[in-house]
Amino acid sequence: MSLDLTQSLNSLAMGQAMLVAPALGESYTGKTAGSIAALLFVLANGLEARLSRQPALTARLQALLAAAPPAARADPEVSAALAQIDAATKPTDPAQFDRLMGALAALHAWADANDQPLAAAARAFLLDWATSERLDIPAFPG
């Protein structure tokens, strides 16, 4: 087995922090190198957990859209957004996930005006998704 994504990012961050940044010192480029190291550490922190949660969240998003009531589907904005979803593309494809989120945005807007339980379901999904995507600041190596 090779390095996983987290190990790769952490190793790149360590190299940037311990090899590149010190050599460049307190200069603009040195501090920029330090920033890149910090960003890599942040991205690595919890990466595998974030990735592992994605399939379930995507399935929940698809179910939410599939349950859209006929009145919502008759709305031009919702209808157009749902029509963008390509049934042949895997939902984990980034572009397809964007189309699903675009449809949710349209459905949520309709629900805010017309269907409070559906609006609440959209808000609950968005909070769970944003919680899953949120990055935590790790304790940086000294």
Place this chain on the structure above:
Amino acid sequence: MPETPLEDRLAALLTRLDGTPTSVDSLTRFHGGAARETWRLRATTATSERWLVMRRDPASSLIDTSRAAEFHVLGRAHAAGLPVPKPLHLDPDGSDLGAPGFLMTEIAGGRAASPIEPDPYGEAAAETGIALFTALGRLHSVAPDAADRVALPMQDAAARLAHWKAEIAAHPLRPEPIAEAACRWLEARIPEPSGPPALVHGDFRSGNFLVDDQNRLLAILDWEMAHVGDPMEDLAWAMDPLWGHSIPDRVAGTCTPAQAIAAWEAASGRRFVPQSWNWWRLFSGFQGLAIWITSSFEVAHGKTADPSMIFAGTYPYRYHNWMVAGLLQELSA
């Protein structure tokens, strides 16, 4: 034609401004400050030596702002006795500096906290915070005059919301269902003004002020988002948890919210308006999302590879998405 070296540009400008031959050296760029390039320089004449700071437009920026507005409000704050650098020369078209910008004095010996730095103000944090929110109150005690209304945008709550909504629309990258939902909530509940219009800093938060080695407030920086508006906006942004250094029950990593509000009220002569606080809290997150979305757009379109812009589109964006989604849940309950 080869570009004139920046040191030569600055030397020519200072020679012209001071009426005496001036040389420039030790030119170094500060890290951070994604809205502007910020450079430190030493200007030397036959009889004097001084350190100055130049701010000018970068090739790509988090936000599109006005050099003239920033220069103007810096002068107003300096004249009011606030701890800010003294503005010296505005170059609105870039003919002197190579890009629109300005020169100001340097306030030496300070440091600005990084947003991801844990507990940056140490044992003096409460004193730092009280000084910070007192300074903010002093700014808000300055009544905008006719010149302010010419130089600065007049943006009340509705105008600020429209401004950031337009910024998001102008930088379409990916669907933004949380920002859209927040905007709908905010548009339906525009608050009454909290009082007379004030000079609003627009980006008043931890990281945009300098402290000395005892964590005493030295200088308030980064005035490029200043406008005339509602001072509740500055309070909400300063108290936004993103800038809180992950310290519960303290704002800006400094004092408690009650201490901050008391210091601000005492210095400003204004009253905190709790009825509109939820609106401004959510607005703060929405404003953040607009800034981070703009940054992401610039990075995604190859206009910049500045790590501060990449960071903006990564950590703060996801933080504010989470915070705003939570607030929408809370406010809809």
